Amino acid sequence: MRGLVRLLAVLTIAMSCLGLSQRAIASPMPLTYLDSFSSFTLQSSPVLLAEASSVNPADAKLATEFGDKEKIDLNNTHVRYFRNYPGFYPTLAGKIVQNAPYQSVEDVLEIPGLSERQKKRLQGNLDNFMVTDPARVYNDGDDRYNPGVY
Numbered sequence: 711m712r713g714l715v716r717l718l719a720v721l722t723i724a725m726s727c728l729g730l731s732q733r734a735i736a737s738p739m740p741l742t743y744l745d746s747f748s749s750f751t752l753q754s755s756p757v758l759l760a761e762a763s764s765v766n767p768a769d770a771k772l773a774t775e776f777g778d779k780e781k782i783d784l785n786n787t788h789v790r791y792f793r794n795y796p797g798f799y800p801t802l803a804g805k806i807v808q809n810a811p812y813q814s815v816e817d818v819l820e821i822p823g824l825s826e827r828q829k830k831r832l833q834g835n836l837d838n839f840m841v842t843d844p845a846r847v848y849n850d851g852d853d854r855y856n857p858g859v860y
């Protein structure tokens with residue numbers, strides 16, 4: 711009996727190495743905003759990536775001015791991008807994200823509960839911010855505040 715189990719195991723490994731028992735499907739894999747591989751799904755029907763003609767909502771948003779990473783979009787950018795600005799992450803950045811959406815960059819100065827120091831820090835960085843329409847792909851499920859990337 712042991713010999714039969716070993717033989718089946720060796721044959722299974724040999725067949726998988728030769729590719730006889732596997733079928734490869736080229737399927738798009740969704741990436742989260744920070745290129746995390748935390749969610750991996752395959753489409754239910756085999757579709758070659760080269761044949762896919764539609765653009766997902768995240769890529770469509772990146773094709774706009776939002777894709778220009780020189781400025782932070784107050785309505786869509788992830789809270790961790792504020793780490794590039796001293797004194798913003800995590801407290802002030804959290805307040806900015808939680809009080810979105812904003813109609814203009816100056817609206818960020820109207821956040822309730824800001825200290826004078828925080829207002830000065832925001833005023834000094836208004837040129838580094840922009841506002842675009844909120845996109846569901848970046849805002850649903852509080853992913854801007856905590857996407858589970860640690």
